[in-house]
Amino acid sequence: MGAMKSYLPIPILAFLIPLFAVLTVAQDFDFFYFVLQWPGSYCDTKQSCCYPTSGKPAEDFGIHGLWPNYNDGSYPxxxxPDSPFDPSKVSDLTGKMKADWxxxxxxxxxxxKFWSHEWNKHGTCSESVLDQHGYxxxxxxxKKQVDLxxxxxxxxxxPDGQFYSLESVSGAIKDATGYTPGIQCNADEEGNNQLYQIYLCVDTSGSNIIECPVLPRGGCSSKIEFPSF
Known part of the structure; x- marks a missing residue:
């Protein structure tokens, strides 16, 4: 019996070790948040902003990120860390990224620096589905699919500095896309609530907009400013 106790776990361990290795490599997540930010609201704060070295971006929503998330609202x-951002892997996309991101x-x-942060923090958690270029x-x-x-x-x-109802902003996006967006606000230099970021939910392939399993906290009042840029 003593000999059996010594040898019995070996085939079990042989099975568990590769299984554990697979589980630690594969990233599981339930959906993506696709987050777009309004540059006028990013810049109209006490912190202000700096235009990129390529010049002032277009008056348009820019990509903030594509973030893997769990249905309970938490995220990986x-x-x-063994897959750091490598600019050479997206060299053919850099021109488009400068314009849209x-x-x-x-x-x-x-x-x-921005793209590196987004890949290292968020993109690496979806690399079981999308490699760096694919992400x-x-x-x-x-961004091309949804012209917010x-x-x-x-x-x-x-974007004229006027105030609009939060309901009308959300409703316009839902009417056009078919899905309820998450809307996040920040405060301008005077402390006014302004439209800052819009969250759309995307399936795990990274290609199809879906209804959000959970919406982020938005911090918006019922009337929000849409500043110019």
């Missing part, structure tokens, strides 16, 4: 982060952080820079390409494709500024302007909601 920094999942693979511009940095507004100070001091003024090219955007590489940035997916975000650019989603045009959607709002079609509903008479313009």
């Amino acid at each position: 982060s920094n999942c693979d 511009p940095t507004l952080a100070c001091p003024s820079n090219s955007g590489l 940035f390409q997916a975000a650019l494709n989603l 500024l045009q959607i709002l302007q079609n509903a008479g909601i313009n």
